Amino acid sequence: MKVKNYMEEIVEALLPHILDEETYKNQCTCEQCINDIKAITLNNLPPKYITSEQGEVLSKVNRFNVQSEIDVKTALIEAIEKVNNSPNHKVNK
Template identity: 45%
Template sequence: MVKNYMEDVVEDLVDKLWNENTDKDFCKCEKCKNDVIALSLNKLPPKYFSSDKGNIWTKLIFADNQKMTDVMTAVAEAMKIVKSSQRH
């Protein structure tokens, strides 16, 4: 098993922000959501692991506030881009 932990972090954050977003001009379709996820992941370095030990180690890395701030910034920027240029 090889997994990019960054995908889980980004998807969880996007899901949370998606539900909290009350901006009526922001489309909440699945295509726009996937665009936000893809744009965010392209801005962030991958964090792959291949074992349970690696998974735990990677989770510990994300306990650092700066790592989560970087993820939040990438997601916020991606949401701005998707809002201004919806592809559906």
């Protein structure tokens, strides 16, 4: 039985949708920036640890509640703006 942070799954699921929005079309999506966005987001959110058995139940029941989806979205947008303002990647120019 494994213990994992369910927030990671929510972040993984929501990030592509947010980056798809018109506002974030210019966001760099290199591995470094994506990982930075995820790390900053997860640091700003309370972790929600579950066992993998619970995880299976949760995905059957239908994901997470709406409030945590909104919280994660807000945290993701803050993280995107932070990374956008000071990207960690090497600029090849």
